[in-house]
Amino acid sequence: MSAHRSRVRLDEDELHPSLRDPVLGSISFLNEVMSRYPGAVSFAPGAPNLAHLADADLSRHIETYLAHVGRTRGVGADRARRLLYEYGPTGGIINDLVAGALRADHAVAVLPDAVVVTVGAQEALLLVLRALFRAGTDELAVSSPCFVGITGAARLLDIALAPIAETPAGLDLDQLTAACARARRRGRRVRAVYVAPDYANPSGSRMSLRDRVRLLNLAERENLLVIEDNVYGFTAPVGEELPALKALDTAGRVVMVGTFAKVCLPGARVGFAVADQPVRNAAGTPRLLAADLTALKSMTTVNTSPICQAVIGGMLLEHGGSLAALGRQRAGVYHRNLALLLDALDRHVAPWAPATVRWNRPGGGFFVLMDLPVPADAALLERCATEYGVLWTPMAQFHLDGGGRHQLRLSCSYLTPELIEEGVARLARFLRSLPASESVGTNRTVEDVTR
Amino acid sequence: MSAHRSRVRLDEDELHPSLRDPVLGSISFLNEVMSRYPGAVSFAPGAPNLAHLADADLSRHIETYLAHVGRTRGVGADRARRLLYEYGPTGGIINDLVAGALRADHAVAVLPDAVVVTVGAQEALLLVLRALFRAGTDELAVSSPCFVGITGAARLLDIALAPIAETPAGLDLDQLTAACARARRRGRRVRAVYVAPDYANPSGSRMSLRDRVRLLNLAERENLLVIEDNVYGFTAPVGEELPALKALDTAGRVVMVGTFAKVCLPGARVGFAVADQPVRNAAGTPRLLAADLTALKSMTTVNTSPICQAVIGGMLLEHGGSLAALGRQRAGVYHRNLALLLDALDRHVAPWAPATVRWNRPGGGFFVLMDLPVPADAALLERCATEYGVLWTPMAQFHLDGGGRHQLRLSCSYLTPELIEEGVARLARFLRSLPASESVGTNRTVEDVTR
Numbered sequence: 001m002s003a004h005r006s007r008v009r010l011d012e013d014e015l016h017p018s019l020r021d022p023v024l025g026s027i028s029f030l031n032e033v034m035s036r037y038p039g040a041v042s043f044a045p046g047a048p049n050l051a052h053l054a055d056a057d058l059s060r061h062i063e064t065y066l067a068h069v070g071r072t073r074g075v076g077a078d079r080a081r082r083l084l085y086e087y088g089p090t091g092g093i094i095n096d097l098v099a100g101a102l103r104a105d106h107a108v109a110v111l112p113d114a115v116v117v118t119v120g121a122q123e124a125l126l127l128v129l130r131a132l133f134r135a136g137t138d139e140l141a142v143s144s145p146c147f148v149g150i151t152g153a154a155r156l157l158d159i160a161l162a163p164i165a166e167t168p169a170g171l172d173l174d175q176l177t178a179a180c181a182r183a184r185r186r187g188r189r190v191r192a193v194y195v196a197p198d199y200a201n202p203s204g205s206r207m208s209l210r211d212r213v214r215l216l217n218l219a220e221r222e223n224l225l226v227i228e229d230n231v232y233g234f235t236a237p238v239g240e241e242l243p244a245l246k247a248l249d250t251a252g253r254v255v256m257v258g259t260f261a262k263v264c265l266p267g268a269r270v271g272f273a274v275a276d277q278p279v280r281n282a283a284g285t286p287r288l289l290a291a292d293l294t295a296l297k298s299m300t301t302v303n304t305s306p307i308c309q310a311v312i313g314g315m316l317l318e319h320g321g322s323l324a325a326l327g328r329q330r331a332g333v334y335h336r337n338l339a340l341l342l343d344a345l346d347r348h349v350a351p352w353a354p355a356t357v358r359w360n361r362p363g364g365g366f367f368v369l370m371d372l373p374v375p376a377d378a379a380l381l382e383r384c385a386t387e388y389g390v391l392w393t394p395m396a397q398f399h400l401d402g403g404g405r406h407q408l409r410l411s412c413s414y415l416t417p418e419l420i421e422e423g424v425a426r427l428a429r430f431l432r433s434l435p436a437s438e439s440v441g442t443n444r445t446v447e448d449v450t451r
Numbered sequence: 452m453s454a455h456r457s458r459v460r461l462d463e464d465e466l467h468p469s470l471r472d473p474v475l476g477s478i479s480f481l482n483e484v485m486s487r488y489p490g491a492v493s494f495a496p497g498a499p500n501l502a503h504l505a506d507a508d509l510s511r512h513i514e515t516y517l518a519h520v521g522r523t524r525g526v527g528a529d530r531a532r533r534l535l536y537e538y539g540p541t542g543g544i545i546n547d548l549v550a551g552a553l554r555a556d557h558a559v560a561v562l563p564d565a566v567v568v569t570v571g572a573q574e575a576l577l578l579v580l581r582a583l584f585r586a587g588t589d590e591l592a593v594s595s596p597c598f599v600g601i602t603g604a605a606r607l608l609d610i611a612l613a614p615i616a617e618t619p620a621g622l623d624l625d626q627l628t629a630a631c632a633r634a635r636r637r638g639r640r641v642r643a644v645y646v647a648p649d650y651a652n653p654s655g656s657r658m659s660l661r662d663r664v665r666l667l668n669l670a671e672r673e674n675l676l677v678i679e680d681n682v683y684g685f686t687a688p689v690g691e692e693l694p695a696l697k698a699l700d701t702a703g704r705v706v707m708v709g710t711f712a713k714v715c716l717p718g719a720r721v722g723f724a725v726a727d728q729p730v731r732n733a734a735g736t737p738r739l740l741a742a743d744l745t746a747l748k749s750m751t752t753v754n755t756s757p758i759c760q761a762v763i764g765g766m767l768l769e770h771g772g773s774l775a776a777l778g779r780q781r782a783g784v785y786h787r788n789l790a791l792l793l794d795a796l797d798r799h800v801a802p803w804a805p806a807t808v809r810w811n812r813p814g815g816g817f818f819v820l821m822d823l824p825v826p827a828d829a830a831l832l833e834r835c836a837t838e839y840g841v842l843w844t845p846m847a848q849f850h851l852d853g854g855g856r857h858q859l860r861l862s863c864s865y866l867t868p869e870l871i872e873e874g875v876a877r878l879a880r881f882l883r884s885l886p887a888s889e890s891v892g893t894n895r896t897v898e899d900v901t902r
Contacts, residue, residue, distance in 0.1 A: 005667070005668075005701050012730055016582055018747070019582060031540075058758060087718065134467055149753075157608075294479075299469075307718050307759060
């Protein structure tokens, strides 16, 4: 009987619409291209530098954490170790250490109950979006260009996006105000705005202290929440650190998400959300938004692996509960790489480049953006990989409004100094092969962004 | 300026509706009750037995996996270890080992490309639901009562549920056919049905081989997909094993999800989806549904921790690539515990119990259901915990149609023989305190379920 059944074939049109989003397609394509050119110099991945992984020692980190558990909870070694093997609480087991590091490193004062430990910042974003947004009326304001992790998560949850232009000083706050008014006129509301205040991926833009305060006042005036993604804050040059939005957040308008991937270890997949907003219900039972994120997490991943939490907990303990010193050490490598990348571009490209080839000079973060005279699309990337042995990320996938088509992103985080030099030399040969005159288009350019 | 801002308070009504679902409230309440009565004997958690965790050795499992990587990919020790520290591919790094175990243990023949490694079975369920369901038209058929992980994930994604009654022989397939017809009449469709064919949580029901084949034929006739959750299959008594639906799936109608939590280690948080269905798009580029799940995973957790994958990969390798022997060993403990629980109920409760107190006798799995003459609600659980020192799970949260209000679930998986005996003695005292006559209600009972 069963032999008569015919093989099912699924129709893409019958799958969830987010799967037809060009962003997902771009990511898959990029991964696929990278796997096909293992010998290429890749400016594509925004992954942490390998040099930082040399001091990782999983066993030591875990033992450090277990000794701490034994000391602070007065349990024996076997009982402590069992914590790693069992499910454990959905909201996390290292919340006290995370809260302590937030206090020490960011002057963010929250109780462990306001922290949810997640599978990377990505799960934190997903949970925050799911908790805060209802279908039909609520919009999420994001910069354009924007980190694809937030726009992708919004699409997965059918959340409408309101793109806001970005300047080198971050989100255009007047546009954000206008977007709130526009939504209201249509019987909708901008529920929250996603912001990476320090050296945003991909634009490298950074908000001034004044704009941070303006944003918080705007959030109160317009009754919206701010989702702060703190991921590149640690790359601020010494003496140029600015307070996190959450540290300025006297009104509780900011939900903060973060990750230990960049400073500690990507493979641990540990991030967090800070959600200290009180939620009121009809019964009058008080709770924090963190409790809602935790409830939702029981339906996404149940809990973050306690093994991975122990690895990160151990690293936090080994650094005295603060990641500031380690972050500064990591940041030194990224400052060096960014300077090497810009210097190599100045030497290999600037001397001959037409006005149509230009790039920005961010003060931190992992990324440099470059304008081209031609569309920086999949076909061009393929040609660049085949003929010149160098890879980059097309910028169109980061834009919500059709922009970025003539732009590419260069990441300096993952490469050695030698590969940055070699990669830029190859890139220069590729750029020389392009026509110098700008093709017709109304794309925003790096020039727009950096002026 | 900032000092003038007033503290925000969020209104529950403005959060996503899934957060007002009684199921989430029940889970939080249950966790909270359990934390308040640490001295109670708890028949609540369906967690693996602690005895199984004694042979866990994270360092050894990881080293076993790394040696395998070195051997099979010809990379040095440092390069292999770096795999654990970096992000790694979104779809997983132990897919070949998972595919091998599926072939060895379940006669499920799939290529590694059809496997996505996930953060537990829960993330696999979330991804499968998100990929397959569009808003507005698609319904998910589930048993009632049903595992809350699937109904909760559906609510998080705004997916409509079609409850199907369950018998001790599993889903009522005639009702499923009727639900498909009903949906069609309303311009909708049942897109998929969620099935745990072996000793389902919470009902303990099991599908016969005949019904498994009937379900697959029904799926083809009605053009629906089957989401198979295999979690308790390993508890089948030796000689009574039945093939997984996926092993019978000549038409590719079954998407299988699974977990290594019950047989290997809950704390690793490693599960998987098997999705070998071809997807066609307008461009004609062939891909498997697994690629879509992977694309979505880049927006939920980016990737499953390679550290955790190495732990499970190592365990698989240490058992020759098959979990059958280990699963049988684990199952022995659960058979013993289930027999002890039923025996204790026979001795402590059956001799005096009125007809209104009755329970089922499943052949495997972790759970026994019991009818009470009174509502088994939060207030009753609280009284049972305070006055009798014993905990259980109210069944109403597993029902979609208002049923189960007079029923509770007893889990035998986590307890020692001594605690099962002591717990049932306490439970018997509690049951004696209840009125013998049935309160008025139209709830389905264990009797309905087991006849």
